Amino acid sequence: NNNTIKLNNGASIHQIGLGTWRSVGENDGYNAVIAALKAGYRHIDTAAIYGNEGQVGKAINDSGVPREEIFVTTKLWSTQQQEPEVALDESLKRLGLDYVDLYLMHWPVPMNLASMPKGEKLGFPMLPNGKRDILTPPTWDFIKTWELMQKLPKEKARAIGVSNFSINNLKDLMASPNFKITPAVNQVELHPRLPQEELVQWCTKQGIHMEAYSPLGSNDAPVLSEELILDIAKKLNVSPAQVVISWHAQRGYIVLPKSVTPSRIEANLQTFTLPEEDFQAILNLSKTKGELRVCNPDWSPIVCFV
Numbered sequence: 001n002n003n004t005i006k007l008n009n010g011a012s013i014h015q016i017g018l019g020t021w022r023s024v025g026e027n028d029g030y031n032a033v034i035a036a037l038k039a040g041y042r043h044i045d046t047a048a049i050y051g052n053e054g055q056v057g058k059a060i061n062d063s064g065v066p067r068e069e070i071f072v073t074t075k076l077w078s079t080q081q082q083e084p085e086v087a088l089d090e091s092l093k094r095l096g097l098d099y100v101d102l103y104l105m106h107w108p109v110p111m112n113l114a115s116m117p118k119g120e121k122l123g124f125p126m127l128p129n130g131k132r133d134i135l136t137p138p139t140w141d142f143i144k145t146w147e148l149m150q151k152l153p154k155e156k157a158r159a160i161g162v163s164n165f166s167i168n169n170l171k172d173l174m175a176s177p178n179f180k181i182t183p184a185v186n187q188v189e190l191h192p193r194l195p196q197e198e199l200v201q202w203c204t205k206q207g208i209h210m211e212a213y214s215p216l217g218s219n220d221a222p223v224l225s226e227e228l229i230l231d232i233a234k235k236l237n238v239s240p241a242q243v244v245i246s247w248h249a250q251r252g253y254i255v256l257p258k259s260v261t262p263s264r265i266e267a268n269l270q271t272f273t274l275p276e277e278d279f280q281a282i283l284n285l286s287k288t289k290g291e292l293r294v295c296n297p298d299w300s301p302i303v304c305f306v
């Protein structure tokens with residue numbers, strides 16, 4: 001699948017990108033990116049909080065693939081919402097790159113940098129009572145962060161977008177007085193046990209492209225072992241992961257399967273058109289089996305695995 005999608009800044013993005021969350025073992029990120037670029041991927045997704053920007057960037061630079069052929073995304077961590085340009089510069093330094101193609105606000109929840117251990121920026125700031133130190137309005141909010149992100153130099157962040165935003169978050173953002181740039185994408189958890197139909201439809205109508213993270217249910221949602229997925233895979237003589245990635249691609253948005261296994265990385269790029277009845281059956285799966293989340297979107301007592 002070499003399909004590209006046009007973003008609202010005019011840039012093209014490959015529909016399938018390599019996800020790198022939890023690709024943090026020694027050289028895992030590096031080897032995965034090298035394998036992906038070799039297999040034909042031209043889109044890599046990372047984040048400051050993943051702790052692998054160094055590995056990912058080094059692989060991009062070592063790969064021999066021209067930088068301009070690769071679409072690179074990284075994300076602003078919540079403790080740096082008050083200083084996005086500083087954070088972007090730090091990400092670029094770790095990546096060893098001059099620019100990213102897309103810079104995302106990782107969560108709509110700013111956290112207090114001052115509550116981090118001295119010298120550390122990437123993590124979860126804690127109050128003495130053990131609660132996360134989340135900055136609440138009027139101290140700060142994601143609307144103020146977006147105002148700063150809109151002013152980021154285009155030479156360093158070609159496009160800007162958001163992640164983990166709900167429809168209400170986006171409505172608040174887009175109704176704010178200094179709102180100018182529509183987010184290019186909204187990257188959220190999306191898979192057969194969490195199809196997010198309303199969010200997908202709403203964002204698409206606004207020209208905000210959806211990006212699916214944990215598209216295979218990651219390690220915490222048993223998507224690849226669902227009976228329905230196994231049956232369809234068997235019937236069509238493909239792998240369960242290919243069924244799921246093809247289903248995402250058929251929904252028309254960007255898909256970010258994560259793998260550190262070269263054979264899987266390669267196979268995950270091979271999508272096909274699912275018969276309509278199978279496509280619909282997967283779309284309906286969560287209606288009978290219920291929804292499952294890998295990441296908890298309710299960031300007050302958030303449980304999110306980094």
Ligand code: A2P
Pocket residue numbers: 019213214215216217218219224239241242256257258259260261264265267268
């Ligand atoms: P690994 O990285 O060890 O290859 P998600 O993209 O939803 O976050 O899912 C990632 C998980 O799915 C990882 O545990 C990854 O394992 C596994 N995975 C990725 N591609 C495949 C595949 N083609 N078949 C089976 N498991 C896969």
